[in-house]
Amino acid sequence: MEGLAWLDRYFAEVTSRLERVRTTQREALQKAARAVADCVAAGGVVHVHGCGHTQILVEEVWYRAGQPAYVSPLFDQALWPHNGPARASALEKLPGYGTLLADAHELRPGEVGIVLSNSGRNPTPIEVALRMRDKGLTVVAITSMDYTTQVASKHPSGKRLFEIADIVIDNAGPLGDAAVSLPNGRRAAPVTTITNAAVLGALFLEANVELLRRGIEPPVFVSANLDQGPDVNETYVSRYAGRVHYYRT
Numbered sequence: 001m002e003g004l005a006w007l008d009r010y011f012a013e014v015t016s017r018l019e020r021v022r023t024t025q026r027e028a029l030q031k032a033a034r035a036v037a038d039c040v041a042a043g044g045v046v047h048v049h050g051c052g053h054t055q056i057l058v059e060e061v062w063y064r065a066g067q068p069a070y071v072s073p074l075f076d077q078a079l080w081p082h083n084g085p086a087r088a089s090a091l092e093k094l095p096g097y098g099t100l101l102a103d104a105h106e107l108r109p110g111e112v113g114i115v116l117s118n119s120g121r122n123p124t125p126i127e128v129a130l131r132m133r134d135k136g137l138t139v140v141a142i143t144s145m146d147y148t149t150q151v152a153s154k155h156p157s158g159k160r161l162f163e164i165a166d167i168v169i170d171n172a173g174p175l176g177d178a179a180v181s182l183p184n185g186r187r188a189a190p191v192t193t194i195t196n197a198a199v200l201g202a203l204f205l206e207a208n209v210e211l212l213r214r215g216i217e218p219p220v221f222v223s224a225n226l227d228q229g230p231d232v233n234e235t236y237v238s239r240y241a242g243r244v245h246y247y248r249t
Contacts, residue, residue, distance in 0.1 A: 013189065028168060044108060048115075053081060101127075110137075140169065
């Protein structure tokens with residue numbers, strides 16, 4: 001029973017935080033969705049960036065069944081933990097690295113940039129967001145307000161991610177991400193991979209419905225394991241290959 005009690009506690013944390021996002025972030029999500037629809041309707045793409053484990057969320061919305069083909073990921077192999085967690089963490093904190101990363105991608109005025117960072121304090125995601133803003137993009141920050149408001153920025157500007165974004169979406173994550181207190185006083189059970197995925201899923205769903213309202217068919221990938229999937233998906237990849245770097249590699 002003790003094991004079940006802890007399991008239930010985790011599911012309760014996840015459920016309550018998802019509900020908090022749904023009820024408190026509706027306006028921000030809808031505003032971000034309209035910005036995405038405006039961008040796509042004008043022929044643009046949506047650039048998405050995260051560091052470390054947050055790159056999992058970039059993967060979640062790129063070349064994924066049910067997700068849009070207009071997503072352009074700002075990946076960086078050196079920032080993946082599986083290529084060395086200590087190095088990835090150090091590069092996330094290295095001033096100048098985010099600017100170089102952003103400059104490796106074609107960012108156009110009027111497009112949308114989504115940057116995910118739970119703490120919102122490290123230089124690389126902040127610099128990516130600043131570069132997006134300098135290029136005339138609408139910047140959407142997905143962050144934990146409970147976390148970021150309790151830590152200081154490590155960027156030379158002294159600003160945190162939410163302080164430079166046009167639209168801020170709170171992922172309802174706790175300070176330090178781990179949501180459950182253990183009997184020994186330590187904390188475990190991170191939740192923001194789940195809440196971030198829900199934020200992105202809701203945002204792009206709203207954006208795609210808004211495109212339909214405008215008479216525009218949203219380019220949504222079909223599972224490659226369905227018979228029609230490969231043909232549909234190849235059409236979308238061909239359409240966006242000139243803008244999405246990773247469709248050309």
